[in-house]
Amino acid sequence: MSTERTLDGKTLLVTGGAGFIGSHFVRLALRRHKGTRIVNLDKLTYAGNLDNLKDLSEEPRHAFVLGDVRDRALVRSLLARVQGVVHFAAETHVDRSIHDAGEFVLTNVHGTYALLDALRASPGVEVFVHVSTDEVYGSRTGRAARETDPLRPSSPYAASKAAGDHLARAYHVTYGLPIVVLRPSNTYGPCQFPEKLVPLALTRALEGRAVPVYGDGLAVRDWLYVEDHCRAVETAFGRGEAGAVYNVGAGVEMTNLELVRRVLDAVEAPRGLIRLVADRPGHDRRYAMDSSLIRALGWEPKTSFAEGLERTARWYAANRGRWREASARPV
Template identity: 55%
Template structure:
């Protein structure tokens, strides 16, 4: 049995990967390490918590007494744990630097001592490239992060690379575009707009709404990670993009149409500082290994909208009973 450590495995992408890994690999024993911050929730793992090949550990990657022994006995480490929301990084960058950079350092130090480790996957983001007015970012392009979240991820990205170059830690780095799918915390645009629209509430659209994002279904992301674990080479970087460039305003109209809600729910709000205009990834390198996204965006978005419609048990307690969420929403959107 391969021992697989998934940090941040109670978050959105992490929990989907844990579920995917257990289903796809009967010879994997998966340990989830998660601090259970506001976006890391046991509910995201409700259907695998009792799986005999899954162990949940409540802990912080910054706490070496907890995280280091898990890394040291692992065959594979898939490192999702991070503070991830751009808006929150603008309100306060400190936690992003501590978790995303210092936390990654703690794990990499343990990885140096891990005798069985054959892969350390550093989950990065397309935001490290900064805004891309035209064309598509390649893995060799300059990193030009423009907000504290992107900068913290760029720092972790390059730190992980340095541990391969200096200490021969078997690091592979992935930079994915915007993910969507089930179990995404409702501060992010798709679940926020879907759940607001379900309740007939305004959907707060930044600026002119013409910012462009490339959307990747979380299941396609999981398949890409699986391939990189198996076929990627240490020290390499792989872009993972869905190839679905959509303006935020068009995305908003698609969500409202899927729910039968009027365009009058769109509430323009002031743009956020440093809002990148466009992201786009060149995925030639990953496609050469045999990967391609399989979920068409229109179909995936419909299925995602339907998931939130069917699973109010998951998101209503967050939006209606969590004082911290309500305080954040008030600060960010003023209502």
């Protein structure tokens, strides 16, 4: 049986809260839960950006800590002060992991280990939500992945996330720790670093530049709006069962080609900007998940793809200086 926990009045450690999804989650948690305090631990890699948290600079319930999730002394001291953890911090871009997997192993495996190990010494933490990904299942043919299906990651990124996912389960089974794992699908929305497909296509289209699409463009992904992703984290925090895994997909399956066409249409850019380019090595053909377990906890996606894309396109059109500056920063 799952028990109801509340974020209200709790202090949470959010890792990676200056990144895309983490910053949306910090804002959502502070807005929806009175008295919730957030300690936001982020290393500010190229993907982290304090501009994502600008509107919270005067917010007394939000404290930013610049640091690395692999710093065991630091994470131990932070976990001693909180009642919940949401672990987003990660290296997240598949192409970068193909080029060099080193940082992916360090942050996604060693960093997750440092946090889980600190959790052993933190009896005040009621729940630890580990944010994994649908990519851990690898390419799907046939039915959508269920939480009990084997993990068959294809990219170094997915393999490093699968390792973190396995560690989370092992720490629950071995030490009885209150860990909930989420496996969300491809997420899009405002403030995403412009290397991922939706913001890459939007920013290229807004500049009238060619938009590269891998291979024949027929790889399929399931698209989840960032607010819906964050509400799934909130649901997992409140009602997730310790030791359980929850898939989170909106059921919006689309080929990359179709996605990019819709992005171009959203900013009235010509479809002729699309360029099919050599495929990514090891490119998974299709991700698809069955999300009935988290739906049974009361979560459902609330933003249609059309609405989410419109909001996202509007944000990128109105914030050109911000994403140009972010893309120009040294990595």
